[in-house]
Structures are given as C-alpha cells and as structure tokens.
Amino acid sequence: MKLGRLILLVSAGILPLLCGCGGSSDGNSSAEVLEVVRTEPSAGADSVAAVSFDGLREVKGKVRNGEFFSGMLMRLGMSAADAYGLSEACDSVFDVKTLRAGNAFRAYYSDSDSLQYIVYDKDNVRSVVFRCFRPFGASEAAKPVTVERKYADVTINSSLWNDMLAADVSPLLVLNLSDIYAWTVDFFGLQKGDRFRVFYDEKTCDGKVVAIDTVRYAVFTHGGEDYPAVMFDQKDGGNIYWNTSGESMRKAFLKAPLKYSRISSGFTYARRHPITRRVQPHTGVDYAAPAGTPVMTIGDGTVTSMKNEGAGGNVVRIRHNSVYSTAYLHLSKYASGLRPGQRVRQGDVIGYVGSTGRSTGPHLDFRVWKNGSPINPLKMESPPAEPLKQEFRDSFRQTVEDYSSRLNYMAAEGVIEELFDAI
Secondary structure: OOOOOOOOOOOOOOOOOOOOOOOOOOOOEOOOOOEEEEEOOOOOOOOHHHOOOOOOEEEEEEOOOOOOHHHHHHHOOOOHHHHHHHHHHOOOOOOHHHOOOOOEEEEEEOOOOOEEEEEEEOOOOEEEEEEOOOOOEEEEEEOOOEEEEEEEEEEOOOOHHHHHHHOOOOOHHHHHHHHHOOOOOOOOOOOOOOEEEEEEEEEEEOOEEEEEEEEEEEEEEEOOEEEEEEEOOOOOOOOOEEOOOOOEOOEOOOOOOOOOOEEEEOOEEEEEOOOOOOEEEEOOEEEEOOOOOEEEOOOOEEEEEEEEOHHHOEEEEEEOOOOEEEEEEEEEEEOOOOOOOOEEOOOOEEEEEEOOOOOOOOEEEEEEEEOOEEEOHHHOOOOEOOOOOHHHHHHHHHHHHHHHHHHOOOOOOOHHHHHHHHO
C-alpha cells in the first residue's frame, strides 16, 4: 500500500477444491467443538446444539464459484428432495442466498457414507451447523473469541501497511483509525515520519486477529503537531470520539468519497487532458480505483441529478447546504434505489467507480463547489459537529489525563496491561 488510506482488504483467492466431495479426508474421526449460540431446528426436532461429530468422517471443502446452496448439498450427497427440505428448514437461521464462494465447510459422514452434518464457516468466528437428515435443522455456532488490550506505536517509513506489519500490529487497526480520523487526517497524504500511537482492544480467534474491537485513545503526529482522539461514550447513541477540547472528531464532510484509492490527478487550472491533449482546467481530484469500488457521499445532502453527462459519463450531483455541493463523475453505475430528490446521509453509497464518458481507465473524478465556485477538495475545511455535553466535561477531562499520562509512560515491559486495568 502507498502512503495512503488503507481500507480495501486484499481478497484471498479461491483455492481449488480437493478431490472427492469438494474436499479431502484422512479417514480420522472428528472431535470439533463449536459453541452454539442460536438453534432453530425443524418443528419437533431435537436441538442441533446437542450434536457430536465424534466418530464421523470429516471432509473439508470450499463453496464453488457460482454454486447455489442446494447444488452444494447435492454435490455432497443429498438428494434433490432432501436438499430442498433442508433449505426450507434452515431459512430462519441462514439465508441460503448469502452462501459465499470460497468460504470453507466441513461435511461429516457416517460409516455408511451417509451425510450427517455440514458446518459452513460464515467468517473466521461464526459458523452454521446444518443437520442433513430428517428432521432437518440448523444452528448458529461461534468459536471462542479472546479480547486483548494492546498498544501500538508506528512511525511511517515506507507504507502504513508495511510499517504496521513490521511493528507486529494488525493492519486491521488502520480501518478503525481511518474511520475515527476520516474528518481530520488525509490518509491519501500521509508522509514519512508521520506517527500513530494507539491504545486499543484486539479480538483473536484460533490465534488469529479477527477484529479491532475498540480504539480507546490515539495520537496521530504529523509535521510536529499531535492530533489526539479520545473515546468517550456519553450514552446518547451519537459520536463517541473527540479531540482533547471535547469537539467531535466527526465533521460536516468526509475527507474522501471512497475508502481506498490513489490520487491520479489533482486540482489545477492548467492540466493537459490525457485524451484531447489540450490544456484545460481540471477543477476536481481524480481517484484511481478498481472498477466497482463503492463511492460515498462526503456529507448529508439531496441528490439534485443523476444522469449521463457526456464527457463526464454517469454523474451524481448532491447539494449539501446553501454553500456546498459535490459531483461524482465517470461512475460505472448508480447505487440501487438512488433517485433525484432523494435525501442521502454521510457515507451512503451513491454509485460505483467506472470509466464512463471521456476516460482512460477506471477512476472517480470528484468535484466540490463552494458558493457556486469550484474549490480544491483536498483543501476544503469543515466545521466540527456538536461538542461534548457540558455535564460530561469533568469526567472527559479525567479520561484525557489518564490516557495521555499513560501514553508517556510506556517504558517497562508488561506495564501496558496494568495501565489499561487502571483506566
């Protein structure tokens, strides 16, 4: 990743299925243990939660590209009628339309090679257990998850991704930081020497990091200036991240309209157009990104138009207030259900990156107007949202003091856990 905002996770390639029933088996019985969290067997059936895989033959596999749930069941040995029956019985626990190509499963067979159970992994933590004999049923299950309190201190030397890995920090932390600092830090413009110091909670399962649960306190240092972010929940269902003055980290506008890309062309009045070769103004910012990348509105507003505008291709225009308006050009398609006159909220997906109109490749041409005049989106200032409520000021100041003092006292090994326990 370049020195920019990491949001797009690299998708793992779909590994080829092994021989046999979409997997392999060493012939050993399985003793897999899953914590069932919700069960919905068919009427009158015993709970699938009581199932034991002990003594059953395990066959591992992955969902094939373009495969339907019933097709997977029949591939693993069920009749068409039984596959339909199981699909009907599990609909309150699992939506069969959400079956994802590449996701792993384990099929369990009796000594007579009769399919008994399938455990389908929805993600690294959650699974669904399907009972493949009558009465059919399904259960949600989850592996044990451990929450660990962590501290990270990362200085950017090459890229945020690589420097996170070098510091033995999960790059998933970048996702949380980019959300918290979306209105403050331009993640497309990070520079060598910029630094993140963060207290956070990390979730692990089977020894692997599955999520960054909570960022509690962070300080981003850029150009010799610190930008703290404090988690403080005033239990009103709104913002929970603030600067040390009690101002919301949320601003009126996002810093960028898509979560990861690179700037391929900036705001200028003297750019040579890559197609026409003429020197002409480019009063926007081009973000090069893969076709289909979701494009978000940077703020609340009303869709004033969505149509093909010739050289601009498919364009969505949004009026945010009496001062600001934005446009999103060259879209491959519009978001489903979007229409002119519709009210949209900050972060709503309004379309997808494309190359429609006069374009040399997939990118988003993003433009902003202030009082009718084009301005550079990268230099747009945005006022803070509602500040912290007055009745929480004293408690908030104490929280800031606790974290800031602990941030400056990270010398001794093992101190981190004790400091967290004290907060």
